[in-house]
Amino acid sequence: MLMAYPATRQDYPELIALWQASVTATHTFLTPTDSQKIREQLPTYFAAVELTKWLDGSKLIGFSGRQGPMLAMLFIAPDSFRRGYGHQIIERLNQKQNLRLVDVNEQNPGALAFYQRQGFRIVSRDALDDAGQPYPILHLRRD
Template sequence: MKSTDINRVMGIWLTTNLEAHPFINPNYWYQNSSNVQNAIQQADVYCSVSANERIQGFIGLQDNYIAGLFIAKDYQSQHLGTNLLNVAKEKHQQLVLDVYLENQRAIKFYQQNGFQITKHNSLEAEMTWLK
């Protein structure tokens, strides 16, 4: 990610969270956006970019922790998330992430990509992938 990409990345982050998590008060995402923007600028971020150089999605990594994987709505279901996960898998022996249990689409996606639930509470699950 280039520093000039932050507005597009944050737009994808906000829009995707609002759409994927209707069970969370939208104010939560708005209130946390500046903290997330700071975290993104400190993370290793890899972007999927279209032929006309438009960011389609991104994955943010903090060491072996996937802080987020987001694909813009117009580009979902085109294997971009899998491609971004594969980039992360090439760089790490193990990956860990947290996912909301109510987001069954995300859980299914990660399971199809080799992740297993390793811990959970009433709201979230930790999922792990090992090489």
């Protein structure tokens, strides 16, 4: 059974390791240098969101970060991909507060397809990411 727990600073090393594994599996467009820069900024990103870790029994499945109606981050352990965990997390977060917004890298078609299956649709696109890098961002919304 999938359980949610507020994440704390003590969880950061484990969450960063999961992030790295997930990004290695899905964000093949990132250069190693850019991936390392993002990794170094994760504690700052974590502190800016309502950070939740998701466990099935004692196994860390993933983590999410939200800011009100926006899902700011969702990362799943690669060995837990395509097992329904992402859908369960989205639904649980939506029950807590209507989840309406999410951004996704355009170069991550698997994530885009996942969010579209959850009812999100593309509403706009930025050519650069928040750091000004050439990783286009798609802004998605669901009503």
